[in-house]
Amino acid sequence: MAAKRAMAAGKLLPRRFYAGAPDGVARGLLGKILARRLNREWLTGRIVETEAYFGQDDPAAHAHAGRTARNAVLFGPPRHAYVYFIYGMHWCLNVACEPDGQAGCVLIRALEPLEGLDTMARLRGTANRMLLAAGPGRLCRALAITREGQNGADVASAESELQIWDDGYLAGRVKVTPRIGIRKAADRLHRYLLEA
Numbered sequence: 001m002a003a004k005r006a007m008a009a010g011k012l013l014p015r016r017f018y019a020g021a022p023d024g025v026a027r028g029l030l031g032k033i034l035a036r037r038l039n040r041e042w043l044t045g046r047i048v049e050t051e052a053y054f055g056q057d058d059p060a061a062h063a064h065a066g067r068t069a070r071n072a073v074l075f076g077p078p079r080h081a082y083v084y085f086i087y088g089m090h091w092c093l094n095v096a097c098e099p100d101g102q103a104g105c106v107l108i109r110a111l112e113p114l115e116g117l118d119t120m121a122r123l124r125g126t127a128n129r130m131l132l133a134a135g136p137g138r139l140c141r142a143l144a145i146t147r148e149g150q151n152g153a154d155v156a157s158a159e160s161e162l163q164i165w166d167d168g169y170l171a172g173r174v175k176v177t178p179r180i181g182i183r184k185a186a187d188r189l190h191r192y193l194l195e196a
Helices: 003-009 015-019 022-029 117-124 136-142
Strands: 033-038 041-053 081-086 090-096 105-115 162-166 174-177 191-194
Touching: 015 022, 022 041, 022 105, 033 105, 041 117, 041 136, 090 136, 105 117, 105 136, 117 136
Parallel strands: none
Antiparallel strands: 033 041, 033 162, 041 105, 041 191, 081 090, 090 105, 174 191
16 A cells, blocks of 8 residues: 555554553554655655663663653653664664653664655665665664654654554564664563564
């Protein structure tokens, strides 16, 4: 189903969806549509890879050391985007979850691009459509997501330029692995991928 039809036939994920535990939200986001309005165009993709982070009880989480100005979005309310910079070169997109006041989030690691592919390719500087949004840094570059622009965006609001939609797609088998690209708590099985 084309992305425009999917969004027209689907619905925004409800706010209550994001109040769950990070592992449940991470699994639940698989197969959903991440939509970014850039000027008058929608750039969309199906979420195919996520990772869960569990706040202050998780040594790999940005909220582990407590609330700061940088990570305040993680402490709620849920459903807001948390965007951070890594390795001095990449933005990464997370969505806050857990009840208000309790930190937790889901890192959106990869998309299957659906709509706006020419714009994504231009933003990424590549014609290789298979790699447009394969990885959190590539995803943010392909959708022009930055901390200055999207940090704190409400992904459950129809007015937001960053939204997550449910078009009824039924996710197939889910592969669960340890999280990648981290040093602390790297053995925890909190990375989720849709199997091809």
